[in-house]
Amino acid sequence: MAIIKLHVNGKEKEVDVDPLTPVLWVLRDHLDLPGTKFGCGVAACGACTIHIDGLPVRSCQLPVAGVGTKKITTIEGLSDNNTHPVQAAWIEEQVPQCGYCQSGQIMAAVALLQKKKSPTDADIDTAMQGHICRCGTYPRIREAIKKASQKMSAKS
Amino acid sequence: MEPKDISRRKFIRATGLSATALTLGFYFSGESKASTIIKGEDAENYGVSLNSWIHIDTNGKVTIVCHRAEMGQGAYQAIPQMIAEELEVNLNEVNIIFGKGDTVKYGNQITGGSSTVRGTYKNLLKLSASAREMLVAAAAAKWSVQAAECFAESGHVTHRPSGKKMHYGELVVDASKLEAPKNVQLKKVEDYKLIRKPLPRQDTPLKTNGTAVFGIDKKLPGMLYAVVERNPRLRGKVKSYDDSATLKIPGVKKVFKVTMKVFDTDREGVVVLADSTWAAMQGRKALKVVWDDAGFEYVNTEEIYKKMKADLQSKDGLSAKKQGDPDPVLAQQKNKLDVIYETPYQAHACMEPLNCVAHHKGDSIEIWGPIQAPDWVQGDISQKMGIKKENVHVNMTFLGGGFGRKAFLDYTHEACLISKEAGAPVQVIWTREDDMTQGPFRPGVSYRAEGAVNNGEISAVKFRLCGQNIGHWMGSKKDVPNDSVLEGFQPHYFDNIKNISFSDIPFETPIPIMWWRSVYASTNGFAYESFMDELAIAAGKDPLAFRKQYLKNERCQKLLEKVEQVSGWKSRKPKQGYGVAITECFNSSVAQVVKVSKDATGKIKIDKVWAVIDCGWYVNSDTVRAQVEGSIVMALGAATNHEIHFKDGLAVEKNFTTYRMPRINEIPPIEVFIMDNNEDAGGVGEPGLPPFTPALTNAIFDLTGKRIRKLPFDLAKV
Numbered sequence A: 001m002a003i004i005k006l007h008v009n010g011k012e013k014e015v016d017v018d019p020l021t022p023v024l025w026v027l028r029d030h031l032d033l034p035g036t037k038f039g040c041g042v043a044a045c046g047a048c049t050i051h052i053d054g055l056p057v058r059s060c061q062l063p064v065a066g067v068g069t070k071k072i073t074t075i076e077g078l079s080d081n082n083t084h085p086v087q088a089a090w091i092e093e094q095v096p097q098c099g100y101c102q103s104g105q106i107m108a109a110v111a112l113l114q115k116k117k118s119p120t121d122a123d124i125d126t127a128m129q130g131h132i133c134r135c136g137t138y139p140r141i142r143e144a145i146k147k148a149s150q151k152m153s154a155k156s
Numbered sequence B: 001m002e003p004k005d006i007s008r009r010k011f012i013r014a015t016g017l018s019a020t021a022l023t024l025g026f027y028f029s030g031e032s033k034a035s036t037i038i039k040g041e042d043a044e045n046y047g048v049s050l051n052s053w054i055h056i057d058t059n060g061k062v063t064i065v066c067h068r069a070e071m072g073q074g075a076y077q078a079i080p081q082m083i084a085e086e087l088e089v090n091l092n093e094v095n096i097i098f099g100k101g102d103t104v105k106y107g108n109q110i111t112g113g114s115s116t117v118r119g120t121y122k123n124l125l126k127l128s129a130s131a132r133e134m135l136v137a138a139a140a141a142k143w144s145v146q147a148a149e150c151f152a153e154s155g156h157v158t159h160r161p162s163g164k165k166m167h168y169g170e171l172v173v174d175a176s177k178l179e180a181p182k183n184v185q186l187k188k189v190e191d192y193k194l195i196r197k198p199l200p201r202q203d204t205p206l207k208t209n210g211t212a213v214f215g216i217d218k219k220l221p222g223m224l225y226a227v228v229e230r231n232p233r234l235r236g237k238v239k240s241y242d243d244s245a246t247l248k249i250p251g252v253k254k255v256f257k258v259t260m261k262v263f264d265t266d267r268e269g270v271v272v273l274a275d276s277t278w279a280a281m282q283g284r285k286a287l288k289v290v291w292d293d294a295g296f297e298y299v300n301t302e303e304i305y306k307k308m309k310a311d312l313q314s315k316d317g318l319s320a321k322k323q324g325d326p327d328p329v330l331a332q333q334k335n336k337l338d339v340i341y342e343t344p345y346q347a348h349a350c351m352e353p354l355n356c357v358a359h360h361k362g363d364s365i366e367i368w369g370p371i372q373a374p375d376w377v378q379g380d381i382s383q384k385m386g387i388k389k390e391n392v393h394v395n396m397t398f399l400g401g402g403f404g405r406k407a408f409l410d411y412t413h414e415a416c417l418i419s420k421e422a423g424a425p426v427q428v429i430w431t432r433e434d435d436m437t438q439g440p441f442r443p444g445v446s447y448r449a450e451g452a453v454n455n456g457e458i459s460a461v462k463f464r465l466c467g468q469n470i471g472h473w474m475g476s477k478k479d480v481p482n483d484s485v486l487e488g489f490q491p492h493y494f495d496n497i498k499n500i501s502f503s504d505i506p507f508e509t510p511i512p513i514m515w516w517r518s519v520y521a522s523t524n525g526f527a528y529e530s531f532m533d534e535l536a537i538a539a540g541k542d543p544l545a546f547r548k549q550y551l552k553n554e555r556c557q558k559l560l561e562k563v564e565q566v567s568g569w570k571s572r573k574p575k576q577g578y579g580v581a582i583t584e585c586f587n588s589s590v591a592q593v594v595k596v597s598k599d600a601t602g603k604i605k606i607d608k609v610w611a612v613i614d615c616g617w618y619v620n621s622d623t624v625r626a627q628v629e630g631s632i633v634m635a636l637g638a639a640t641n642h643e644i645h646f647k648d649g650l651a652v653e654k655n656f657t658t659y660r661m662p663r664i665n666e667i668p669p670i671e672v673f674i675m676d677n678n679e680d681a682g683g684v685g686e687p688g689l690p691p692f693t694p695a696l697t698n699a700i701f702d703l704t705g706k707r708i709r710k711l712p713f714d715l716a717k718v
C-alpha cells in the first residue's frame, strides 16, 4: 500500500492503495466516482475511458502509480449539469440505451473533437472503433458527434 | 434511484398520512388476464398512494413506479409515459423510482418476452385514469360541484365554470379515501399528448454524466467485495484449493468455497473476499485450485454440429405443427430442395458484467443488482435461503444490458450465500471472462429444410429443428416438442401454404442454455426466411413478390408494401444485391430489406438496412426506432462476427478480444419505419432482430449467387 496523490476533475485527492491498482478501481472503489465503467479489464471495450491530460486512456490498464501529476478527467468532471456540447448532443440524439458504455463513448468523442473540430466519418471510425456498444447505439453516436462538432464550432 | 426529495417524504411520514392512506393495486395473475382490484393499507414513502404505481405528496409532487427492469429497452420511459398520459401530469415534473420485487403489488415483473408495454398497458392506462378520476371527484366534492364540470391537466384539477383550480397535492388525501371508479373512459389515440410521441427518455441525462446507478455502482457502508474462481470447465467442481498466497495479499479478508445449485448440478467456486475489487481480483490470481472436471471434457463444438447434422438426416423428431402432409408430396419430387442451416452458440455479453450486492442480516436479506426479474429473485431467494418472502427485499438498479441473462437466478443466489458466509454486505463482481465463459448460452441450433415448388407455387415444405431445448433446462417434459419451434415464423404463411410441417429433434448436451434476445426466433428466422428465399428462387419469382403471394393477410401486405416502397426494391440497379425477410415474434412483425454491393477490393459491403415494424399500439416512437436499430446491430454481430466455441468442455472465447463485437465502422446506415395502427400492442425490444440475418444473406445471394447457410460467416471472405 502507498499514499498516492491524484489530480481528479480539478481537485487534489489522496488514496492509500496498492500502487499497481488500475485507475479504474481507484476511481470506482476509493474516490466514489463510479461513472467510469468496468467492461472487460483488458483494454478491449473502451467502457473505462478517461482523460489523462486531455487524452483518452483505458483506465483499466493504467496503474495508479503511473499517473503522477497528470490531470485526470472522468465523465463526472466533464461539466456541471450535462452542459458539455458532447453531452448535450448525446441527449438531443437520444444516444444511450442501457447507457453502460456511454461514459467511455462520450470521453472518446470529447477527445476526438478536441483534436479535430470537424471530424469526417473516417475520423469518427478511427477514434471510436475501440468502443463497444452491445446495445448497438453506433448510428446515433455518429450523429451525435457530428451534432456536437456543429455546436462547438458555433460557439467558437 | 433515490427519491429526489427526501424532505417531503419525511413530511408525509410525520403527519401520519401514510398510515391512513389506501392503496389500490391491480393484481395481475397473468400477463394479459383481466385485473382485479385489491386494497391494502400499505402506502409508499413518496406521499399518498393512489395505487401501487402512483404516489402523490401533499405538495403535488408525483412519483411513478417503474416496476419492470430498465436494461436499455426503455421501460423507465414507457411506463411513466403511459401513466402520465392518463393521470394528466407533466412527465418532466415526476419522480421515477424502481419498484422492488413484489408480485402482490405489481404482478408479473419479469422483463422478458418483450412484454413491458404489451403485458401492462391496458391495466396501467386504466389505473392511471382511475387515479385521475378520483382526484377530480375529490375536487368536485370539495367545491360541491359536479365532477363533470371539472377537468384534470398538468397535475391540477380545474372547475371549468368558476375557474377554481387545485393541485393534486391538495386533493390526494381525500382522493385516496374514495372507491376506485368501476369503469373509466380511456383517451382516444387521437387525443394523446404523450403516447406515440418521440419524447426524450427520462434516463438519458443520467446516462450522459455518469450518475445513473447500475448494479455495479451500488455501495453500502461496510461493504466487502468478492470475486469467485469457478471451474472454467462446464459444470465442473472444486477438488481442493490452496489459499496461502491469496491470504497474504493486502486487503484480502477471507477465502471460502461456495456451492450452489445451477440447473440440476452443483456449481462450485472459491470465493475471495476483500476490501476492494482489485484486492479480491489479485487474491484470486494467487489462488491454486485443483478442479474436478465432472466428466464433460468431451464437449466440443465440432462434435456437437456433426451429431446435429446426423440426427437431422436420420430422425424425424417430434411433430410441432403439421398442415396437410408434405411427406408424400416431397417423396414424389425429383427436384426438391434439401438443405441444412447452422447457427452458433452465443454469449449474452451484456456490457455490464454480472454483479450483485447482497446483505444477509440473519432473518432478512436485501439485494441490489442489475436484475431482470425482481419478483422471481424474491421467490427464489426466499426458498433457497429459507427466509420469509416478505423479508427478502429485492431492489432493481439500472441494468447495463440484460438480453435474457439477467433473468437467470444464479448470480443473485450466489451473492446471498457469500454475504451470509461473510457476515457483511458484499458485492460480487464477475469479470468479463466469468461472464462470458460460465453461460448459460444461447443454444446453437441446426435445421433441415426440405421443399419443392411446382409451376411457381410451393407444393410442400418440411422443417426440422435440432438443438437444445431451453424448456428442458427449466423442467419441461422431454417427450413434447420445443414450444418455440415456430417462433419467428410469420404465422400467416399457414394461410396459403397447403403442405407444411415443423418438427423438433430433441438434442442434449451438458452446455447450460438460456434465453437470448428474441430466443429461438434469433436462429429460426435465419433458417425459415432463408429457405423462403430459396423456394422463391426455385419458383423463378421475385423474393418480395413471393412473400406477398403467401402472406395475404392485410397487415402483412401493408408491411411488405411499405418495405418494398421505402427500400426502392422495384428500382434496384445491377451490381446491387437486395434481400428481404419478414418474421414475427412477441406479437410484432418486422420486415427488413438489406442492400449490399462489392467495394473496390471485391469485398461485400452492407450499404443500407431498411426496417419496418408493425408492433400495433406503441408508446414512444423514438424508443421503437432505437430498439430496432439496436436489434439489427446485435444480429449483425451474431451473423458475421462472433460465436462461442467449446473445446474439451471449455468455452473458448473469454473476452472481447476473441468474441469480437461489431464496431462503429462496421455499421451500415439503418432506417426504421413504424406502421401506424391501433391493433393490440406487440413487443418492441426483440422482434427487430430475427429478420436481419436472412435479409442480409438473401441479399448476398442476390448479388453473388452464393447461399450462406452457416453462421457466423466472415463478410470479407464471401
Ligand code: FES
Binding pocket: A037, A038, A039, A040, A041, A042, A043, A044, A045, A046, A047, A048, A049, A058, A059, A060, A061
Ligand atoms: S474495461 Fe477498460 S477497455 Fe474494457
Ligand code: FES
Binding pocket: A096, A097, A098, A099, A100, A101, A102, A132, A133, A134, A135, A136, A137, B072, B351, B400, B401
Ligand atoms: S448503450 Fe448499452 S452498451 Fe452502449
